[in-house]
Amino acid sequence: DGGITQSPKYLFRKEGQNVTLSCEQNLNHDAMYWYRQDPGQGLRLIYYSQIVNDFQKGDIAEGYSVSREKKESFPLTVTSAQKNPTAFSLCASSPPGGDKSSNYGYTFGSGTRLTVV
Amino acid sequence: ELKVEQNPLFLSMQEGKNYTIYCNYSTTSDRLYWYRQDPGKSLESLFVLLSNGAVKQEGRLMASLDTKARLSTLHITAAVHDLSATYFCAVVRASGSRLTFGEGTQLTVNP
Numbered sequence: 208d209g210g211i212t213q214s215p216k217y218l219f220r221k222e223g224q225n226v227t228l229s230c231e232q233n234l235n236h237d238a239m240y241w242y243r244q245d246p247g248q249g250l251r252l253i254y255y256s257q258i259v260n261d262f263q264k265g266d267i268a269e270g271y272s273v274s275r276e277k278k279e280s281f282p283l284t285v286t287s288a289q290k291n292p293t294a295f296s297l298c299a300s301s302p303p304g305g306d307k308s309s310n311y312g313y314t315f316g317s318g319t320r321l322t323v324v
Numbered sequence: 325e326l327k328v329e330q331n332p333l334f335l336s337m338q339e340g341k342n343y344t345i346y347c348n349y350s351t352t353s354d355r356l357y358w359y360r361q362d363p364g365k366s367l368e369s370l371f372v373l374l375s376n377g378a379v380k381q382e383g384r385l386m387a388s389l390d391t392k393a394r395l396s397t398l399h400i401t402a403a404v405h406d407l408s409a410t411y412f413c414a415v416v417r418a419s420g421s422r423l424t425f426g427e428g429t430q431l432t433v434n435p
Contacts, residue, residue, distance in 0.1 A: 238421050249412060249425040257421060265422070297366060301421060313357070313423060315367045 213298050213316035219324050228283045228319045230298035239281035244295040292323045326351050328415050330426035338434050340402050345429045347396040347413035356396050357414045358387050403433045
């Protein structure tokens with residue numbers, strides 16, 4: 208079955224430590240996205256990539272970095288500069304420009320819950 | 325900057341009642357999505373609305389889009405407990421690909 212796999216499901220980070228969240232898709236989608244959801248809030252865009260070897264900052268990119276070396280993979284690194292203590296991070300993918308013909312143009316992963324300890 | 329606002333943010337209703345969630349957005353959009361999220365879970369896609377006047381229905385949920393007013397509604401008919409969840413609308417700017425989300429409406433349906 209095609210889909211997006213995020214790992215790990217739970218991640219604990221010590222202050223000053225960098226950690227990497229994995230996102231892999233086998234949908235052959237060109238575009239991939241990382242969103243963060245803070246408790247009781249909506250989703251905000253961290254980074255997105257519309258094609259391999261290219262990515263753009265979203266609305267809350269500070270303290271994060273990404274890479275897009277392969278079409279199917281879009282890992283997110285949370286650096287020590289990211290002060291948010293707890294967040295739920297969601298990875299998503301879509302065909303270029305989204306799929307206007309499909310009700311399910313954007314596919315979301317199951318999420319990673321990151322906590323600073 | 326594209327802004328998406330939902331209201332209400334919290335909604336508590338009794339089973340069997342009807343209610344509407346509103347989603348306003350600030351700029352021209354290609355399409356609008358509605359998602360459902362259960363606690364601690366990812367997003368489940370409900371509807372995508374592509375044009376002015378579009379209406380889609382699935383079970384007790386019906387979504388509509390008025391692009392001139394930059395407004396979408398999610399109408400709940402005869403609510404049941406299983407509909408308790410947080411509902412998000414999300415908008416894609418014209419010629420863009422990134423989704424911008426509203427704050428979400430936390431719906432609780434009481435028996």
